Amino acid sequence: MSLVTIGIADLKVSNNPEDTLVTYSLGSCIGLAVYDPVARVGGLLHYMLPDSSINQEKAAKNPAMFANKGIPLLFKQCYKLGADKKRMIIKVAGGSQIMDDAGTFNIGKRNYAILRKMFWKNNVMIDGEDIGGNCNRTMYMQIEDGKINLKISKKGMVEL
């Protein structure tokens, strides 16, 4: 087995059954995992911000930083390896918040809201999610079978 790390503002896809994709420390960021069980193709995205309009130049250089650029790119790269949209299993984790009644630090919430909106427009269903709260998450995806494991601060390992 080889561990393939997806950094912050990064995405990777794979069709190598030996691979496990992993992304660490999801706080307000979102980890989006998509998997086609027939083609056995999977991809993992770790984005930080909802919308690239704040900096087009950065978006061109690193689309994985933003939901609106990273999400379509993740799907496209999976299609290139033979994945089919109809078969995709979609799992989402992250979008946490610090403790803040005023909601000033709600980037996590907005990161999740834009994903829901984009999926709704494109008829994509979410098959599993673990969102919000004030925990930190690490997300693993096994390319062999698409299994998603989450390591959650204070809770330990759970399967999503």
Next chain:
Amino acid sequence: MSLMEEIIAAVDEMPPFPQVVQRAMQALAEPEYEVSGLVDILKVDQAVTANILKLCNSAYFGLPRKVSSLKEAVVYLGANQLRQLLLSGAASKIYEKPNEGYAVFADELWRHALATAVMAQVLRRHLRLKIDENMVFTAALLHDVGKVVLSTFVVDKYLAIESMVESGEYSFQEAEKEVLGFDHAEIGGKIAESWDFPPAIIAAIAFHHEPSSSPKEFRLLAEIVALANNLAVMVGYGTGVDGLACRGHDLLLQKLKLGEKDLEKLVLLFQIEMEKTCDIAGVSEH
């Protein structure tokens, strides 16, 4: 001995902040420091010298030829880069001790401290805050140093702290205070005091979870560190054990009338800087 007395004794026993670094800081604070004087201070410490040369010759700078003398390196790096290199070197050694009680990976505290320092610099620069750059970097870098001492004492109290945090009503620091009677910020202030840091830095460390309680003359620095800590934790550069159980302090954002988009831009600038810093410091992002 009460727990507090034991901890004070441990603070006294902590290794001093490296003398070479402190003396170099003083020399660098002069508007026209002398390179040869600085070299004399630095060359006493072989590890520091080696580090400076290593950085100069790293791929990051991509220099056409090898820098082999300390003097050349000092001139090339300049005051700011040199200062940050020296501080980071000293801080990484302090943070990267095993943290038994708080059971975090040895480098997690360090990565969090570095992220907070980078975030604080982004805030200072981007929001044009009128405050010394060096002060901001140092205070932010050392803000959680109290956790290093505290973690060795809380092994048996840790579960109580954790379950209070899990209830969702207490932040990690509030739970520390409930269970122990004090928190890592207060202890951090005491450590900075024992290292003879300036009062502004001591205050910013001691009040980084309650910036509005900081003495007025140091409040801006405490607010910057508090906000930088909040944002670093929010984005995911936390310390693991406390997750995102940290109370938000948006005083500074309110004062400057900053909104959602401004916050997003700050996060973006932070990430760009953090990637560079991790490259230079040889730290992995996770």
